[in-house]
Amino acid sequence: MKKYFFISILLFTSVSYAQGGYPFYKHEAKLSVGDALLYDAFLDGRFYNNISIAYLYRPVKWFWMGGNFVNYFGNRIYYHWREYDTNGNFSDFSKSKIKYCAVIAPEIRFSYLNKERTILYSSFSRGIGWQNGYDNVEKKYPMKVQYLQITYFGFSCNFGRDDDIFLGGELGLGFKGFLNFHGGYRF
Secondary structure: OHHHHHHHHHHHHHHHHOEOOOOOOOEEEEEEEEEOHHHHHHHHOOOOEEEEEEEEEEEEOOEEEEEEEEEEEEEEEEEEEEEEOOOOOEEEEEEEEEEEEEEEEEEEEEEEEEOOOEEEEEEEEEEEEEEOOOOOOOOOOOEEEEEEEEEEEEEEEEEOOOOOEEEEEEEEEEOOOOEEEEEEEEO
16 A cells, blocks of 8 residues: 555656646647547448547646547448339439548546646547448447547647647547547637
8 A cells, every 4th residue: 555655646746747837728729630540440441530629628737627529521432222113114323421420528638748848648538429320331320329539648739929829649549530630729
């Protein structure tokens, strides 16, 4: 038990030491672009892109909480079929649709390095999504699905006159993708 207590004090001290003395912005709005790799590319062999909008509130320098809205869309699916009438004549039809999914998910983020120009962090997000169901798999649609995002490594580089504008990227697994790139504003 003493080991765990000592390790937690050491970790807290190192996290506190890594928090720099730059301006502290409590609000963050960001726009991200990524790939929805985990849920669909492995399951149905298609590649999807996503766009997400997030707002995060930062009560202390190393902790954020907020939410994401993610909309991902994929390849165009083509449907072809033939219909017969009572006389034996037939007509061929075709239609195409784009598969998409909208996800709403709360997020928590922990930063382990806060410097004037750079922030390094990890995050966790879990939410619910709605798919339109245009794919080649027979399922009941529209479908509600639980989604998960674990960001193993994220960074943002601050710039601007007051270091309130940032660009960055994330490496993780989940509905926001394996790689995503973002930009935003802190206020």
